[in-house]
Amino acid sequence: MTKINLLKPNNDNLPLFLTLGGLFFAFGILDFYLNNFLNINITSFLPRIINFFVPLVFAVIGLHFIRIEFSGIKNLDKLNKNINTSNFNAALSVSIILLIIFAFPPLLNWLIFDANISGDTKEACTGSGACWVYIKIWFNRFMYGMYPNAEQWRVNITFIAVLVFMSAGFFVPTRLKNYLSLYYTLLLPIISFALIYYIISGGSFGLVWVETGAWGGLSLTFMVSFFSLIFCFPIGMMLALGRRSNLPIVKYSSLSFIEFWRGVPLITVLFMSAVMFPLFLPEGTYIDKLIRVVVAITLFEAAYTAEVIRGGLQALPRGQYDAAKSLGMGYWRMHVFVILPQALKLVIPGIANTFLALIKDTPLIFVVGLLELVGMLNLAKTNPEWLGFSMEGYVFAGIIFWIICYSMSKYSQKLELKYKTDR
Amino acid sequence: MKIKKILPQILTLLFIVLVFGFFTMNAQENMGARGLEFGFGFLKTQASFDIQFSLIDYDGSHTYARAYLVGLLNTLLVAFIGIIFATLLGAIVGVARLSPNYLIRKTASFYIEFFRNIPLLLQIFFWYFAALRALPMLEDAPMLLNSSFMTIKGLYTPAAIWTNFDIFLTSIIIAMIIIFFFARYAKKKQEQEGKRLPVLIISLAIFITLPLLTFLIGGVDLSWSFPVIRQMSQTSYTFDGGLKIPPELIALTLALTLYTATFIAENVRAGIQGIGKGQKEAAASIGLTPSQVLKLVIMPQALRIIIPPTTNQYLNLTKNSSLAAAIAYPDLVLVFAGTAMMQTGRAIEIVGITMATYLTISLGISLLMNWYNKRIAIQEK
Numbered sequence: 001m002t003k004i005n006l007l008k009p010n011n012d013n014l015p016l017f018l019t020l021g022g023l024f025f026a027f028g029i030l031d032f033y034l035n036n037f038l039n040i041n042i043t044s045f046l047p048r049i050i051n052f053f054v055p056l057v058f059a060v061i062g063l064h065f066i067r068i069e070f071s072g073i074k075n076l077d078k079l080n081k082n083i084n085t086s087n088f089n090a091a092l093s094v095s096i097i098l099l100i101i102f103a104f105p106p107l108l109n110w111l112i113f114d115a116n117i118s119g120d121t122k123e124a125c126t127g128s129g130a131c132w133v134y135i136k137i138w139f140n141r142f143m144y145g146m147y148p149n150a151e152q153w154r155v156n157i158t159f160i161a162v163l164v165f166m167s168a169g170f171f172v173p174t175r176l177k178n179y180l181s182l183y184y185t186l187l188l189p190i191i192s193f194a195l196i197y198y199i200i201s202g203g204s205f206g207l208v209w210v211e212t213g214a215w216g217g218l219s220l221t222f223m224v225s226f227f228s229l230i231f232c233f234p235i236g237m238m239l240a241l242g243r244r245s246n247l248p249i250v251k252y253s254s255l256s257f258i259e260f261w262r263g264v265p266l267i268t269v270l271f272m273s274a275v276m277f278p279l280f281l282p283e284g285t286y287i288d289k290l291i292r293v294v295v296a297i298t299l300f301e302a303a304y305t306a307e308v309i310r311g312g313l314q315a316l317p318r319g320q321y322d323a324a325k326s327l328g329m330g331y332w333r334m335h336v337f338v339i340l341p342q343a344l345k346l347v348i349p350g351i352a353n354t355f356l357a358l359i360k361d362t363p364l365i366f367v368v369g370l371l372e373l374v375g376m377l378n379l380a381k382t383n384p385e386w387l388g389f390s391m392e393g394y395v396f397a398g399i400i401f402w403i404i405c406y407s408m409s410k411y412s413q414k415l416e417l418k419y420k421t422d423r
Numbered sequence: 424m425k426i427k428k429i430l431p432q433i434l435t436l437l438f439i440v441l442v443f444g445f446f447t448m449n450a451q452e453n454m455g456a457r458g459l460e461f462g463f464g465f466l467k468t469q470a471s472f473d474i475q476f477s478l479i480d481y482d483g484s485h486t487y488a489r490a491y492l493v494g495l496l497n498t499l500l501v502a503f504i505g506i507i508f509a510t511l512l513g514a515i516v517g518v519a520r521l522s523p524n525y526l527i528r529k530t531a532s533f534y535i536e537f538f539r540n541i542p543l544l545l546q547i548f549f550w551y552f553a554a555l556r557a558l559p560m561l562e563d564a565p566m567l568l569n570s571s572f573m574t575i576k577g578l579y580t581p582a583a584i585w586t587n588f589d590i591f592l593t594s595i596i597i598a599m600i601i602i603f604f605f606a607r608y609a610k611k612k613q614e615q616e617g618k619r620l621p622v623l624i625i626s627l628a629i630f631i632t633l634p635l636l637t638f639l640i641g642g643v644d645l646s647w648s649f650p651v652i653r654q655m656s657q658t659s660y661t662f663d664g665g666l667k668i669p670p671e672l673i674a675l676t677l678a679l680t681l682y683t684a685t686f687i688a689e690n691v692r693a694g695i696q697g698i699g700k701g702q703k704e705a706a707a708s709i710g711l712t713p714s715q716v717l718k719l720v721i722m723p724q725a726l727r728i729i730i731p732p733t734t735n736q737y738l739n740l741t742k743n744s745s746l747a748a749a750i751a752y753p754d755l756v757l758v759f760a761g762t763a764m765m766q767t768g769r770a771i772e773i774v775g776i777t778m779a780t781y782l783t784i785s786l787g788i789s790l791l792m793n794w795y796n797k798r799i800a801i802q803e804k
Contacts, residue, residue, distance in 0.1 A: 082525035089524050096526045249432040253439055263785035264778045265742035271760050272778070275770040279453045280446040360542040367748070374545050381552070391553040398541050398549065405540035 009068050017065045018076075025062030028055040032098055037105070056094055063090040111395075122386060134389040135396050138380050142396070145216015145371055151208060155219050158199045162192045162226070185234045189227070196223065212290040213369075218400065220372040224290075225359045228297040232358070233351075235298065236305025241335065243310055254306075261303035266361050269296045274368040293365050301358050308350035312343035345419045352412030356405050373397050450771060457768075463776075465767050466491070472762050474753045476669050487763055494758030495780065501672065501754065502741040505679040509740060510733075512680060513687025520692045531688070539685040544746055546682060551674035551750045558670075561652065561660040570649055572662070578673060579650035582666035586644040591637050598633040602626045671752035675744065683740045687733055694729035695721070727799050734792045738785055745781075755780060 009017045032055035034040040043054045063084050071077060083093040114129025117136060125131035135142070144152050165188060169180050201210060215223070242254030261269070273296035274289070281287065316339060324334040344351075363374035371379055377393040380386060454461060466488040473483055478496045481489060519531035538546070556575065559565070564574040572579040585591065609620040637643040650665025698721055706720040707713075747754035748761060755777060764773045 082523075085523060093524060093526045096530055247428060247432050250435050253435055259786065259789075260782065263782040265745040265756070265781055267745045267748060267756055268760060268774065268778050268781065271756070272774050275764065276774045279450050279770060281453075282449050283453060283456065356540075363542050363544040364746070366544075374542065374548065378548065378552075390548075390556070394545060394549040394553050397545055401542055401545060402537070402540045406536060409540065 009065050011068055011071060014068065014071060017068060021062045021065030023062070024065065025059050028057070028059030028062060028094070029097075029101070031055045031058065032101060036102060055098060056091065059094040059097075060087065060090050063094065130392050130395070131389055132392065134380075134386055134392050138376075138386070138393075141217060141380065142373055142376050143217045144219055145376055146214040147210060147216070147219075148208075148214070151210060154199050154207065158195050159219070159222070161195055161199075165191055184230070189230050192226070192230075212288055215290070216371040217376050218373045220365075220370065221359070221362045224294055224297065224362050224365060224372070225355075227294045228301055228358055229355055231294075231298040232301040232305050232354075235302035237309055237340070239302060239306035240309035240313060243306065244313055258303045258306050261300050262307070266297070266300055266364055267367055269300050270364060270367045272296070289368055289370065293368055293370060297358065297361065297365075301354060301361075304354045304357070305351065308347050308354055309343065311350060312345075312347035313339065315346050316343055348416050348419060349412055352409065352415075356408055359405060359408075360401070373400065454771075459769065461771065463772060465769055465772070470763065470766075472766065474758055475751075476672065476753055487767070490763055491755070491759050491776070494753060494755035497752070497758070498741070498744055498747070498754040498756075501675055501679065501744045501747065501752070502737075504676050505683065505740050505744065506737050508676065508680040509683040509687055509736070512684035513733075514691055516684060516688035517691025518695070520688060521695060535685045535688055538681050543678060543682050543743055544749060546678040547674060547746055547750060550677050551670065555670045555674055561662065562654075570647075572650060572652075575670070576667075577670045578668040579662045579665050580668065581647040581649045582664070584646045584648055587637075587642050590641045591634060591643045594634045594637045594641070595630075598630050601629055601633075605629070669752070671747070671750050674750060675747050675752050679740055679743060682743075683736055686736045686739075690729050690732045690736070691725075694725040694727075697728045698724050730799075731792060731796060734788060738788055741784060742781060 009021075031042060034042060035055070041051070043051050046054065064087060066076065067080055067084055067090070068076070069080070071080075084090050110129045112129070114127040115132055116125045116127050116129070117132040118124065119133050120137060121133070122131075124133050140149060140152065144155055147155060169184065172180065198204060199207070200215070201212070239254050239258055242250050243258060245251050245254070270293065273292040277292060278286075320338060320342065321334070324338040329338070362372055365372060366375040366378070374397055377390070377397055381390040381393055451461075467486055469483070470485055470487045470490045471483045472490070474481055474490065474493050476497065477493045478500060479489075479493060481493045516531045516534060519527050520535070522528050522531070558573055558575045561572075561574050561576060564572040567573060570581045605625065606622055609622045613619050638645075648664040650662040650667075653661055653663050655661055702720055702724065703716060706716040711719065744754060745756040748757040751757065760773055760777045764770060767773070
C-alpha cells in the first residue's frame with residue numbers, strides 16, 4: 001500500500017479517490033439544490049460569501065479527486081478529457097452544470113408544467129406558469145392579422161399553390177433544366193403575384209376584396225420576405241456585375257447605389273418609403289403601402305446581395321475569364337455560362353445569411369403601420385381583456401422565428417456541402 | 424467596338440437622369456401644392472417639444488438643430504456602449520467556442536445559435552416590455568451593492584461629481600501621448616539593440632500615476648452623489664441625486680449587445696481557426712514561449728482576419744440602434760425623423776438629413792477600414 005497523497009490522485013488508490021470524488025461532487029450538487037429549491041441551508045454557519053461558494057468548491061474538489069490519468073475506466077477517461085483537464089476547467093464545468101440546474105427546472109415549469117392551455121378566457125389561467133390560452137385564442141390573429149376569419153382559407157390556398165410552383169423546379173425533366181433559372185427569376189414572381197393579387201386580395205371571381213391594411217401576422221412576414229427575396233436576387237446580381245464593369249459610368253453608379261443602401265438603416269428606408277416617396281410621385285397617384293414596403297426592402301437587400309455576389313466573382317481565378325474569352329465568348333455569354341454558375345456556388349452561405357437577415361428584418365415594417373407577427377403581438381398585448389401576457393407572446397414569436405431561421409441556416413450549410421466542388 | 428463601350432453607359436446615365444428628374448419634378452410640384460418650400464431654415468426655429476433623455480442641455484425652447492444633436496448623441500451613446508460590451512462578450516464566447524472543454528464549447532454554441540436566429544426587434548421588445556417590466560416598483564426595489572437600485576423606471580446609480588474635471592482629462596490625454604512616444608522609442612530600441620523594455624508595465628504605470636497626481640496636486644476632486652428615495656405623495660416615489668439610466672437604454676443596449684456579440688464571436692472563432700497549425704509549430708520550434716507564440720505569431724495574424732468583419736458588425740450595431748424608435752428611446756430616428764418631422768412636415772429634408780448622417784458614419788468608418796486593411800495586408804512580392 002503506497003502513501004495516499006490527496007493533492008495528487010493516482011491510479012493506485014483508484015476506488016478510494018473515486019468514492020471521495022463522487023461524494024464531494026454529490027455534496028456540492030446537493031447543497032446547491034437544497035439552497036435553491038428547498039430553501040434549506042446546511043452550511044449557514046459559514047460566513048455569507050464562503051457559504052455562497054460552497055457548492056462550487058466542493059464539486060471542484062470532487063472533480064479534482066477523480067482526475068486520474070490512464071485510470072483504465074473508459075468513461076472516466078473520457079469525462080476527464082472533455083470537462084476536467086485542470087482545476088480551472090473543472091471550475092468552469094461545475095459553474096455551467098450548476099447554472100443548468102438553477103435555470104432549467106423553473107424554465108420548464110413556466111413553459112410546460114405550471115402552464116395553462118385549456119379554456120378560452122383569461123380567468124382560465126390559474127397556474128403560476130405561462131398562459132398559453134392567450135396564444136390559442138389569438139392564434140388566428142397572429143397568423144393572419146386582421147384578415148377576416150371566414151376568408152382565411154384563401155391565404156392558405158395561395159400559400160400552398162405558391163409552394164407547389166416553387167417546388168416545381170425539382171420535378172422538371174432534365175432537358176428543361178436549362179430554363180430553370182429563367183423560371184425562378186421571371187415566371188415565378190409573376191405567377192405568385194397574380195395568385196396573391198387575385199386570391200388573397202380578391203375583388204374578382206366572386207371573392208370579397210380585402211385591403212392590404214388588413215393583412216398581417218406571420219403570413220405577411222412570409223409574403224414580404226418571399227417577394228423581397230425573389231426580386232433582390234436578380235437586382236443584386238446586376239449590381240454586382242455593374243460594380244465590376246470596366247465602364248466608368250456603370251461602375252460608379254452601381255457603386256454609389258450599393259454604398260448608399262448599405263450605409264443607411266432599414267428603418268430610415270422604410271420611413272422614406274412611407275413619408276418621402278409619395279412626394280416623389282405625380283399628384284394623385286397612389287401606390288399601395290405593402291408594395292412600397294416590398295420595393296424598399298428589395299432595394300435595401302439587393303445592395304447586400306450584390307456585395308456577397310461580388311465576393312464570389314472576385315474569388316474566381318483569372319484563368320476562368322481568360323479561358324472563356326479565348327473561346328470567343330462575349331461578355332454576357334461568358335458570365336451566364338462560365339462565371340456566374342461558379343461564382344454563385346461559392347456564395348451560397350453568404351446569400352443564405354442575407355436572406356436570413358431579410359427575414360429577421362421584416363418585423364420592422366411596423367413603422368409604416370403594417371402589422372406582421374411581432375406587430376400583431378404588440379397590438380394584442382394592449383387589448384384590455386388580455387393585459388399582462390406579453391412574455392408569452394414574445395416567447396411564442398421567438399420560437400417561431402428561431403425555428404424558421406435555424407432550419408434555414410442548417411439547410412444552407414447542407415447546400416454548401418452539396419455544391420462544394422474541388423478545384 | 425467603341426459603340427459597345429459607350430452605349431451601355433449612355434443608357435445608364437439616361438436612366439438615372441430620367442428617374443431623378445421625374446422625382447425632382449414631382450417633388451417640386453407636390454411641395455408647391457402644399458405650400459412648402461425646400462430649405463433647411465426650419466433647423467433654426469424653436470423645436471418646442473421635450474426629449475426624455477439627453478446628454479446635453481435641452482428643453483422645448485431650443486432649436487431643431489439642437490434636437491438633432493441630442494438625438495445624434497443618444498444614438499452614438501447606445502452604439503458606443505453596445506460596441507464595448509459586444510466586443511468583450513463576443514471575444515469571450517468566440518474563444519469559448521474553441522475550448523477543449525465540452526460543456527463550455529456547447530454552451531457557447533448554444534448561446535450563438537439561440538440569439539442570432541431571433542429578430543433583433545423581437546429581442547428588444549422582449550427585454551423592454553416583458554423582462555424589464557417585471558422589475559420592482561421604486562419603493563420596493565432592493566439596494567444593490569449598497570448604492571444602486573434596479574427598478575421598473577430604470578437603474579439608479581451613484582453619480583460622479585467632479586471638480587476640475589478638465590485638468591483630469593488633460594492629464595489622461597498627456598499620459599496617452601507619453602505612452603505613444605514611449606512605445607515607439609521602445610520598439611526602436613528593440614530593433615537596434617535587441618533588448619525588450621517592459622512596455623506594458625511602464626505604460627500602465629504612467630497611465631495610472633499621472634491622473635492620480637492631479638488628485639494630489641492638481642486640485643481635482645471626486646465625490647459621489649447617491650440616489651436616495653423620497654416619498655412625494657401617498658403612492659408616488661422618486662429618487663433624489665444619483666444618475667438615472669432609463670429602461671429604454673438598458674433594454675436597447677442589452678439586446679444589441681447579446682445579438683451582435685454572436686456575430687463577433689463567430690468572427691473571432693473563424694479568425695483563430697484560420698491560422699494554420701504550421702504557424703504555431705514553426706513559432707514553437709524557433710524557441711518562442713507559448714505566450715510569445717500567442718502574442719507575436721497567432722494574434723497579429725488572427726486579428727487581420729477578425730478586424731474587417733468585426734468593424735462591419737460595429738457598423739451594423741450602429742445602424743441597428745435605430746430600432747430604438749420602437750421602444751421610444753430618443754435616438755436620432757425617433758427625435759428627428761419621428762417627432763421633428765411630425766411637427767414640421769418636412770419629409771424630404773428630414774429623412775435626407777437622417778440618412779446622410781448614418782451614411783457619413785458608415786462611409787467614414789469604411790474608409791478608415793480600407794486604409795487599415797491596406798496597412799496590415801500581407802506584403803506579397
